[in-house]
Amino acid sequence: MVKKLNKVIIVSGGMDSVTLLHKIVQDFGAGNIYALTLNYGQRHAKEIECATWQCAQLGVNHLVVDITSISPLLKGSALTDDVAVPEGHYEDENMKMTVVPNRNMIFLSLAIAYAVSVGANEVYYGAHTGDHAIYPDCRPIFVERMNAAAEVANYEAVKVVTPFDTFDKGDIVVLGTELGVPYEHTWTCYKGQEKACGKCGACTERLEAFGKAGRTDPIDYEV
């Protein structure tokens, strides 16, 4: 039997998934990577442009799938609904408003379908420790249980792999710096403005990550 080398990766265009993309291109070669970007009507659509730019630059297969039609199923989140985007840290109670119902189970189920279609044995996504407090579907226990389901959902098992599950965002910037990731083409801000706001939870975490790694973030901020 031929060993499956193809890998699917969920790439949002944010700094975490883009760093992971660069890492697996180094590990497996660009030709074996199938990057998947899911547009679910998030406010930060600039992420998608960044994902496209990075994949083109690396010579990776890239599929953008518009799943905005599922928005009636995703009520109550500040990222998809008519709710103000909160400021502060991920640990804060008000950041719960940025939780999109069942988002990563949806994303992984689509990525696993894609893996079956392209003959890939693994799906990568960039969950890290900074996500664990506020996003239940980024925690190791969730990934472990999705893996158990993905083992039996199709004729061949697909594995969900989260290489950053012991990394914080600072560690990700350190690795990305080693890999030469062009962070000027990544987007993190929850608001969809011309420049990153510098105040929302996502910007706050990003700026701290670059600070921790001893680097200056190359993107422009409003403040």
Added chain:
Amino acid sequence: MVKKLNKVIIVSGGMDSVTLLHKIVQDFGAGNIYALTLNYGQRHAKEIECATWQCAQLGVNHLVVDITSISPLLKGSALTDDVAVPEGHYEDENMKMTVVPNRNMIFLSLAIAYAVSVGANEVYYGAHTGDHAIYPDCRPIFVERMNAAAEVANYEAVKVVTPFDTFDKGDIVVLGTELGVPYEHTWTCYKGQEKACGKCGACTERLEAFGKAGRTDPIDYEV
């Protein structure tokens, strides 16, 4: 804390899910049911008309979500792709062509998101023993593992419930007859023609189920 009584059900418009719909309307009341129909570009789009008719008749909330944009992720199935629909029994090797990559994980992940949005604690779907041989994502082990994931994917657990997991299709018709299900408004044939073909795997199983229950199927067949 208020006990959650809302239930989400995945209704295709086929005889299994429609029977389950009638059952849970009897158990919980129509006002607590949120029926979800997912259009993934299946050839048997008549199913959707049947789902709509049944929900309207019962006075159940019904949402049809078009997810045809995900079709690039679902390659190689006779139900979604440019592949001939096979004839015969579910157990036959050639029925594997009707397997849609990771379909029920996708369906359940969307239904669970909807459950979180409408405050439902359970998601129902009509998997039964006749599906087990050919569809890995209808087997009890898959449902059990999805339940483990659904327990930790969101702030509140959502349970996946499959009341027909010890029923065969004949048992379903027997129950549906007791419940007075109008089976003339259900659609099973894999082909999207005016009348059911009577030959494809789905028609074969349906006709056998009615035979086993000692009833005549009320829909028209080509043969």
